[in-house]
Amino acid sequence: MSSETFPTVGAAQLTEDEARLLMGRAFSAGINRLMVHGHAYPYLHQDGQRWFPFHPLEDSAFKTGPLDLTFDIHPDAEIWAALPSLNRMAARLSYAMSRGAAAAEVAWLYPEWEAENFVNFGADSVEPGAFESEISKALRRAGFSYARLSRSALAASTSDGGQLRAGQASFRALVIENVDVIDPEVLRAVLDAADAGVAVVWMGSIPERADGLVDAISRDAMVEALADRVQSDVRMVSSADEIPAAIAEAGVLPALSPLSSDGLRMSVARRQVVGSDLYFLFNESYQQQTDQFRIEGEFAEARLLDPDTGQALETNLDGDVLTVTLPGARGVVLWLAR
Numbered sequence: 001m002s003s004e005t006f007p008t009v010g011a012a013q014l015t016e017d018e019a020r021l022l023m024g025r026a027f028s029a030g031i032n033r034l035m036v037h038g039h040a041y042p043y044l045h046q047d048g049q050r051w052f053p054f055h056p057l058e059d060s061a062f063k064t065g066p067l068d069l070t071f072d073i074h075p076d077a078e079i080w081a082a083l084p085s086l087n088r089m090a091a092r093l094s095y096a097m098s099r100g101a102a103a104a105e106v107a108w109l110y111p112e113w114e115a116e117n118f119v120n121f122g123a124d125s126v127e128p129g130a131f132e133s134e135i136s137k138a139l140r141r142a143g144f145s146y147a148r149l150s151r152s153a154l155a156a157s158t159s160d161g162g163q164l165r166a167g168q169a170s171f172r173a174l175v176i177e178n179v180d181v182i183d184p185e186v187l188r189a190v191l192d193a194a195d196a197g198v199a200v201v202w203m204g205s206i207p208e209r210a211d212g213l214v215d216a217i218s219r220d221a222m223v224e225a226l227a228d229r230v231q232s233d234v235r236m237v238s239s240a241d242e243i244p245a246a247i248a249e250a251g252v253l254p255a256l257s258p259l260s261s262d263g264l265r266m267s268v269a270r271r272q273v274v275g276s277d278l279y280f281l282f283n284e285s286y287q288q289q290t291d292q293f294r295i296e297g298e299f300a301e302a303r304l305l306d307p308d309t310g311q312a313l314e315t316n317l318d319g320d321v322l323t324v325t326l327p328g329a330r331g332v333v334l335w336l337a338r
Contacts, residue, residue: 016082017286020329021128023090024282027331028267030147032097034090085308092307096333097280100273105252106139106146107164107171109154109179128285134240135177135203141263142244143254143293145270146175155185159196172252173199175243176234181211184222191229199250200234201243255279256293259321265289266326276338281324282331290325301337 014022023034073079079086129137139146149157149166154174157166164171174193194200206227210219235246256279258264266289271278283289295302302322304313313332316323326332 013077014079016079016086017329019079019082019086020089021284021286023086024329024331025267025284027093027097027280028269028282028284030102030269032094034094089307092310093280093331093333096278096305096307097269097271099278100271101168102147103255103270103272103277104145104147104169104171105254106144106173106175106247107149107154107166107169108135108139108146108175109177110148110150135175135243138240138243139175140267141258142248143257143264143268144173144244144247145254145268147171149174151183151186154189155183157189157193159189159193159198162197164193164196164198171198173201173247173250175201175203175247177203179204179207181209182207182223183211184219184226187223187226187230191226191233194230194233199247199252201237201246202230202234203237203240203243206230253296255296256322257296259292259294264291264293266291266324277336279334279336280331281326281334283326283328286328288325288327290323293322293324295320295322295336297338299336299338301335303335305333305335307331307333 026034073083132140136146147169149171153166157164159165162172164174174190176190190200208220208224208227210216210223212219235250237243237246255270255277256264256268265283265285267282267284269280269282281291299320302315302317304315304324305311306313308330316325322334324332324334
């Protein structure tokens with residue numbers, strides 16, 4: 001379970017499409033519970049000032065600091081009338097995308113903890129693709145789903161039969177980027193994954209020093225010894241654009257492969273349930289987009305479901321090729337019976 005709010009800087013009043021884009025971005029990133037935290041209190045202070053936006057205007061009667069807190073929801077706002085339909089849409093997606101278990105082909109190692117490395121859904125930049133990194137773009141356009149993996153989770157992982165298992169999740173590929181220092185146990189887990197047939201792709205230089213100050217000399221020696229093996233056992237790349245090809249060369253394919261050489265325009269989130277797969281396909285733009293997918297593996301039935309109505313949509317399926325057209329800032333649920 002996870003949740004996300006849409007804080008803003010600048011007292012923004014979101015339009016319906018902007019709210020849909022932010023909500024769809026969150027669902028396509030794997031978040032399956034949303035709390036749209038707008039300030040919905042129309043009450044006035046004695047001097048006539050509204051409570052919102054909680055920021056220090058010269059004539060403001062109340063403030064909490066140098067910045068306002070949330071986007072503005074009130075009965076006169078443009079988005080007010082759309083709230084019931086947005087809530088129903090979000091409720092349907094929350095239900096669908098919390099069935100079964102999340103599924104991703106790629107585990108992507110989290111970098112060191114820094115605020116700028118975390119996903120931002122802030123409403124101060126409601127632009128398509130805002131905050132998306134080059135690696136995320138490359139994986140998404142190639143059709144690969146990914147999950148971020150902490151260093152501690154990787155160190156505790158096990159690998160066999162071409163699968164890296166971390167907790168309840170399993171992955172067929174591991175991506176590592178720009179690591180300056182590393183725990184020897186993490187590096188051992190990387191080698192175990194490569195030895196087990198997991199597609200390990202490394203971008204940037206391989207570290208030669210361990211993290212931390214305790215027992216630094218011996219830990220540095222362990223990292224240096226392991227680094228030589230890593231250099232020969234993993235697939236080294238120099239740019240984000242090379243990562244999908246390196247994964248595919250290892251025999252790992254996305255569940256929905258793009259037919260276009262330009263890659264996918266839409267974002268894809270996947271859930272595995274008993275006997276079937278669920279996908280959320282989302283158009284993170286303000287223009288209509290069309291994508292063609294090749295469905296990998298055997299399936300008995302494919303059906304598109306509209307999260308706005310809960311009804312089935314016409315499914316444009318030719319053999320194993322699915323064509324999906326979505327208006328801007330809209331998504332659709334794909335159900336595949338296996």
